[in-house]
Amino acid sequence: MVRAPLWVVGAAVFAAGAFLVGALVGPVNLGVGGVLEGTFAHVLGLKSPLSSTSDAILWQVRLPRVILGGIVGATLATAGAAYQGVFRNPLADPYLLGAAAGAGLGATIAVVYGPSGAFANNLVPVAAFVGAAGAVAIAYVLGRSAGAAAGSAALVLAGVTVASFLTAVQTFVQQQNVQTVQEVYAWLLGRLATSGWHEVLIVLPYATVSWVVILLHRRLLDVLAVGDEEAAALGVRVARVRLVVVVAATIGTAGAVAVSGLIGFVGIIVPHTIRLLVGGSYRLLLPLTVLIGMGFLVLTDVLARTIIAPAELPIGVVTAFFGAPFFAVVLRTSRRGL
Amino acid sequence: MTAVALHGVTVELGGAAVLRGISTSVEDGEWVAVIGPNGAGKTTLLRAIASLVPRGGAIELLGDDAASLPHRERARRVALVAQTPTMPSEMTVREYVLLARTPYIGYLASERRSDHEATAAAIDRLELASFAHRRLGSLSGGERQRAVLARALAQDAPILLLDEPTSALDVGRQQQALEIVDELRTTEGLTVLSAMHDLTLAGQYADRLVLLDHGRLVADGAASDVLTRALISEHYRAEVRIVGDAESGLVVVPIRRTTPL
Numbered sequence: 001m002v003r004a005p006l007w008v009v010g011a012a013v014f015a016a017g018a019f020l021v022g023a024l025v026g027p028v029n030l031g032v033g034g035v036l037e038g039t040f041a042h043v044l045g046l047k048s049p050l051s052s053t054s055d056a057i058l059w060q061v062r063l064p065r066v067i068l069g070g071i072v073g074a075t076l077a078t079a080g081a082a083y084q085g086v087f088r089n090p091l092a093d094p095y096l097l098g099a100a101a102g103a104g105l106g107a108t109i110a111v112v113y114g115p116s117g118a119f120a121n122n123l124v125p126v127a128a129f130v131g132a133a134g135a136v137a138i139a140y141v142l143g144r145s146a147g148a149a150a151g152s153a154a155l156v157l158a159g160v161t162v163a164s165f166l167t168a169v170q171t172f173v174q175q176q177n178v179q180t181v182q183e184v185y186a187w188l189l190g191r192l193a194t195s196g197w198h199e200v201l202i203v204l205p206y207a208t209v210s211w212v213v214i215l216l217h218r219r220l221l222d223v224l225a226v227g228d229e230e231a232a233a234l235g236v237r238v239a240r241v242r243l244v245v246v247v248a249a250t251i252g253t254a255g256a257v258a259v260s261g262l263i264g265f266v267g268i269i270v271p272h273t274i275r276l277l278v279g280g281s282y283r284l285l286l287p288l289t290v291l292i293g294m295g296f297l298v299l300t301d302v303l304a305r306t307i308i309a310p311a312e313l314p315i316g317v318v319t320a321f322f323g324a325p326f327f328a329v330v331l332r333t334s335r336r337g338l
Numbered sequence: 339m340t341a342v343a344l345h346g347v348t349v350e351l352g353g354a355a356v357l358r359g360i361s362t363s364v365e366d367g368e369w370v371a372v373i374g375p376n377g378a379g380k381t382t383l384l385r386a387i388a389s390l391v392p393r394g395g396a397i398e399l400l401g402d403d404a405a406s407l408p409h410r411e412r413a414r415r416v417a418l419v420a421q422t423p424t425m426p427s428e429m430t431v432r433e434y435v436l437l438a439r440t441p442y443i444g445y446l447a448s449e450r451r452s453d454h455e456a457t458a459a460a461i462d463r464l465e466l467a468s469f470a471h472r473r474l475g476s477l478s479g480g481e482r483q484r485a486v487l488a489r490a491l492a493q494d495a496p497i498l499l500l501d502e503p504t505s506a507l508d509v510g511r512q513q514q515a516l517e518i519v520d521e522l523r524t525t526e527g528l529t530v531l532s533a534m535h536d537l538t539l540a541g542q543y544a545d546r547l548v549l550l551d552h553g554r555l556v557a558d559g560a561a562s563d564v565l566t567r568a569l570i571s572e573h574y575r576a577e578v579r580i581v582g583d584a585e586s587g588l589v590v591v592p593i594r595r596t597t598p599l
Contacts, residue, residue: 216446222433223440227424233388234493235413235441279473280428 004284007277011291015070018295022066025302027310028057039063064197066298069315071200072192072256073266073297074290075207079249079256080267081289082214085221085282086242087152093267094253097159097246098135100264101166103257106131108170108184112177124187125202125258131166132254138162140246144239152228152242190261190316192301199259210252211290217245221282263297263316265323270296273326339366339401341497341529342387346395349382349553356382358553359395366496369523369530371544373537373564375574378550380533381421384499387531388418399497413441417495421502421533423486427475431485434474435460438492460492464518480511487518491526498523500532504539512536516543541565542587549573561588 023035030038034050038058041048048055079094087096095101110127139162143155174181220241223231228238256263270293271285278284297315300322304315342364349357357379364370372380386393389404389412397404399415407415417438425434438460439453461470464484469477477485483503490498503519504512520543523530534540540547541561549557549564551573557564565588570578582589 219443219448220445222429223437225424225426225429226434226437229385229390230418230420230424231440232390232409233413233416233418233420234437235410237409275428279430280426281433 004278007284008287008291011288011295015291015295015298018298019066019070022069022298022302023058023062025306026057026062028054030054030058030062034058060196064200065192065301068200068203068259069192069298069301070294071203071207072260072263073270073295073300074293075203075210075252075256076263076266077270077289077293077296078211078214078286079253081271081282081286082217082221082245082249083267084271085224086245087156088224088227089152089156090272091268092156093265094249094256095163095262095264095267096156097139097250098162098166099132099250099253099257100262101163101170102131102133102135103128103254103262104131104184104188105166105170105173106134107187107261108173108180111180111184111187112173128261129254129258132257133250135162135166136246136250136254140243155242186314187261188316189314190263190319191312192260192304192315203255203259206251206255210248210255213248214245214252215286215290217241217248218282218286221245221286225280261314261316263319265319265326266293266297266300269319269323269326340364340398341366341368341400342531343398344387344395345397347383347386347397348394349379349386349391350394351382351391356553357386357393360550360553360555361395362548362555362558364497364529364531366529367523367527368546369520369532369544370546370548371540372531372533372548372550373535373540374550377552378573379553380550381501382553383550384418384501384531384533387497388412388416388499390418410441413493413495415495416497416499417490417493418499419486419490419501419503421505425474425482425485427473429474430471431466431474431477431488432457432461432470434485435466435489435492438489438494441493441495456494457492460488463491463522464488479506480514483507483511483515484518487515487522491522496527497529497531500530502533502535505535512539519543537565537570537590538588541590565590 020035024030024032034054035058038048038050038055042059050058076094083092083094083096084090106127107124110123114123139159140155142162143158146154174184220236223234223236224238224241231238271289274285274288274292278288300318301315304313304318307313340363344360344362347357347360348355360383372383374380382391385391387397399407404412436449436457439449439456442453443449461467464487466484466488469481474485504515507515516539519530522528546559547561547564548555549569556573557569565580567578567580570576570590577593577595579591579593580588581591
């Protein structure tokens with residue numbers, strides 16, 4: 001068994017390597033040296049050695065996109081791991097309590113009923129954020145009203161119920177307004193298109209709060225592994241811990257959804273791969289999930305924009321293409337006690 | 339000193355009365371076995387003492403009203419071993435035992451050296467040192483039982499609640515587990531309250547037996563007072579013979595009925 005610090009160093013190297021690859025790959029070759037020097041020049045406030053065009057490509061196009069991918073990947077992966085912990089369900093993902101359906105409905109309503117050019121004026125991200133957070137809040141209240149004794153199963157069922165209902169509403173609205181199908185559909189599949197640092201700055205506060213709160217609960221997530229009742233007998237206020245973690249994961253997920261649409265499977269693939277490698281303890285799992293989640297989505301995005309270049313595949317399609325077979329493997333191995 | 343005092347404890351679950359006015363007390367260092375037929379309320383009584391179910395009446399733990407104790411303080415006084423503990427198969431024995439230190443660690447804090455020491459001591463105490471890095475999923479039934487007891491011990495609570503501690507073990511392992519509990523009770527000064535199915539073992543190990551039926555306390559006393567043919571026939575609806583003596587303890591022998599029910 002490799003020791004914990006080595007795993008963290010390895011994951012950090014993976015994430016840094018992914019950022020470098022992400023910044024390097026594109027129609028214009030900037031070179032490793034150019035990427036590193038240009039980046040440090042901006043960070044340290046020095047004069048960039050790159051030409052002004054290359055500098056703009058690096059600083060205004062590639063780096064914002066790579067950083068956004070890293071933030072979204074880390075957020076979705078961490079939220080997935082947190083959900084798997086508080087629901088003790090290996091197949092839980094950040095959308096378990098209806099965040100995806102809520103975001104989908106919010107975005108659809110914004111595209112269909114909002115003023116034209118809604119994407120430009122940021123209505124869609126706001127509507128998606130509100131939809132995602134609102135759906136989880138409704139599911140939570142509904143699940144809790146089933147009684148504390150019913151525990152996490154009632155919450156999951158409430159999430160399924162809310163998601164089905166919101167999806168039905170979204171489908172209805174979409175059916176009435178078929179002319180906007182393509183716009184909504186493209187959004188639902190997820191994309192990491194950026195306009196400078198704008199999206200990064202939008203999502204960063206939500207993502208940071210989400211990571212910090214979830215990481216601080218890593219020991220308590222381990223305690224929850226012995227079940228609600230035994231955790232309560234150890235003095236843990238289980239419902240409160242679950243609420244805090246769900247709120248933190250939802251804030252991060254809603255922020256990620258707002259800037260990147262729905263990117264599936266990241267929240268399942270990343271934590272489970274790490275579990276298979278290092279075991280189930282959240283003390284190690286969560287820091288690794290942040291780092292590997294970053295690197296994973298950055299590399300996925302590189303594939304999304306190179307496979308059919310100059311066109312782009314929706315990143316949700318790429319994660320699902322690799323995620324679905326992986327999901328099958330997880331389902332098989334979960335019989336062996338994931 | 340009284341470790342646990344129950345004053346008219348009632349519990350309703352799903353609208354049904356599961357415990358109806360239980361009053362008794364357990365003295366410091368005593369071992370009390372809770373017996374009774376299936377559904378009598380044994381497990382619920384232990385859960386009520388651990389404050390895991392809403393209840394009426396009052397429960398005192400070491401002289402303080404349980405309802406007024408903060409969650410963590412309560413967990414420092416009472417350790418509960420569930421009937422079928424959840425043991426995540428990927429978790430190592432050490433990680434599992436370390437969870438017991440939760441009541442001593444601040445909400446978002448980490449373990450200190452003293453927590454690791456208490457964990458190591460409990461692991462040593464149950465002779466699990468060579469298993470400390472093993473995953474729970476790879477342990478045998480007897481080893482799992484010892485890991486569970488190590489966790490309860492590391493919780494460092496003076497009151498130990500055991501729900502059917504030996505139900506999954508063979509006769510030899512049952513004896514070993516109960517001997518370990520008895521030894522911990524004397525060396526660590528624990529008070530033990532255990533729900534038990536096996537009446538013979540209950541009579542051999544406990545100082546006192548409490549018999550529940552339909553949520554009521556129907557007998558409370560020494561084994562010789564509670565393990566009687568009349569009481570067992572009435573509350574378990576079983577045909578038994580009580581044999582044995584003061585030296586070997588009482589043995590409850592089921593007898594095949596010769597008359598139809």
